[in-house]
Amino acid sequence: MPMDRRTRRDAKNRPKAAVLAGLMMGTLAMSGCGPAQADNTLTWYINPDAGGQAAIAQKCSDESGGSYRIETSLLPSDAASQREQLARRLAAGDSSLDIMSLDPPFIPELAEPGFLAPVPEDVQQSTTENVVEGALAGATWKDELVTVPFWANTQILWYRKSVAEAAGLDMSKPVTWEQIMEAAKSQEKTLGVQGASAESMTVWVNALIESAGGSIIVDPEATADTIELGLDSDAGTAAAEVISTIGKEGLGGPGLPTQDENASLIGFQGDSGSFMVNYPFVWPATSGAVEAGTVDKKVLDDIGWGIFPRMTEDQESAPPLGGINLGVGAESSNPELAYEAIQCIVSVENQAEYFVTNGNPPSNTEAYEDPRIEESFPMAETIRDSLQVAAPRPQTPFYNEVSTGIQQTWAPPAAVDPESTPGSSSDFITSVLRGEQLL
């Protein structure tokens, strides 16, 4: 069939059009924009894990019957970098932030300027039943639920049964910091604590102060100019005494000033291990190491667990609280669908599954009744009990400043002085918040 003029012209222009299309696609690819996605696709910004969140995303997408599809997008590995990326994207009005895995201490900072979409009433009701107190506190800002609790984390006391026995400690009852320090000293072993100038230091300081009945921030809702810190108090001094003693007497070993959770675990698994405060990942990590042949089976059999040590015998401890909550970006184009998906993600069944496969404990107490949990985590009951009494880190929009200020003034542990550190740390953080000093 002969071509008419128009077809001929089209045929002639085709290479040009192809080049143009290619250029446009190239430009789009370079600018990070792709073709518009289907309306029911949700992006879930997840923190790195062992694939559990991606599996839940797939499962919920399948179960939704096509009403939404969740795609996961990986955030950086540490909480501070996750916050940095999310805050920048939220401030820029990125509409791809449909669902976000958020570390609780950073939630007020994102909720305060209205970066998070409000949680609908029905979702609030359906996702908060049977949820542990601490996780709820972490999901709330100014008495309003701004995120949905997903999983909760806490530190418990891990110990080597042989060392505790040799030191004559009765581990069936709660122990105090004084007792474990004495025990480690008498047995010439090292304590597993996190003395690095990092986020883990804030976690430790906060837990010690809360356990002594104090708080790092008196009124978390105060503005930067009026904020009042509770560091320079009896509780702050008591916390400094514990940290200083461990540092000065070498109870944390030579690695203490740079020791984070992973380094503590390695030390605890070694010959000098005695007592350690750390997250539940310790158990799957040690079991895995035994299977891989890098740690002796005897070490695993020798490990016991209990609630975080007390500051005084008669006062219950307030263990560290962590975990992940789910938030929806205010600029998300699909907030309703996002909350529908979140309800699926945080279901009791998924939380239990996530614990068993990834080692991240549920925030919903009902999930602990899953029989698989007891099998994989014999200390699940201790974890649940710990979550019930755990205290969150300061919930303030200025958490990053407070935390970095603590990291810079409470490390290395050997340099902590109970007389002066709480006061100087408090002055430093206050002047940083008032914009008078660099951090």
Add this chain to the structure above:
Amino acid sequence: MTSAIPAKTTTASSSDPGPRLDAGNGKTNGRTRRAPQQYSDRVRAERRLGWMLAGPAFVIMLLVTLYPILQAIYESLFRFRLTAPDEREFIGLGNYGVILSDPVWWSDLGTTVLITVITVAVELVLGFALALVMHKALKSVRGLLRTAILVPYGIITVVSAFAWFYAFDISSGYVNNWFGWLPGIDENLNWFAQGPTALFVIMASEIWKTTPFISLLLLAGLAQVPDELSEAAKVDGATWWEQMRKVIIPNMKAAIMVAVLFRALDAFRIFDNVFIMTNGAYNTEVLSLLAYRQSISRLEIGLGSAVSVLLFLCVLLICFVAIKLFKVDLAGTQGEK
């Protein structure tokens, strides 16, 4: 940075033996003199072509570098936190006042200058030695030698920083075991727990990583020293050291200065090594990390911009001092004098 490597083919006199001797239209006792009005038509045409080829890139570079600089200067006049967009407030030079009156700025500046001075000095000596080895190496092994020496420079800084960190780390490192026989090193030495030892590792990794760069620049300088000069000196009975001191080094002064300037600027902006190894803990913080902490970690755009602007001014000052006081001749190594 590659612009410092001689690019003979781009010059009008590319067929001549070397830039020191070829430049300009005449030479007097090895020295050159400028006479732009005497350029031939061909040279002028080639210069025009050069501008036409490089012009667009120059304009784009100006746009992409000038815009962020101006933006940073503007932002630095505000108290502005990214997560409190409604509280933006104009405070003039207030941020600069806070920074310059804070001992943290001065201590970070001190650390940065210390790292810059020590690394550049050590690299210059090591780099020169390596350049001499490469220059004199047998033809058959020359290629292999140059490749081998360049390997560290080819490694991404973050990767090399991690490698050095894990080597020296007290729980995973092997350095304490291997070098336990040296005084001061034992298995309990925590390199990253105090400033001096942490800075030692940071500087060592920096030196290991960028000495090849300096040696490459110096090799280019060495290659430009005409053999006749050193041969003449040898005939006159000069020792090896005298040849170095009186013939070779003076004749490659421009290459040395360019190497020092480039490395000094690079070292002054050090970030990756410190970020990975200590994250600024225990008095190891440098200025770029301070800027990062204010603008990226704290999201204090105003204060962070002010730190960045001050950092930029420091870099400008280094350039100014190097070019004016030490008379660095950037064109000299390009054969374009």
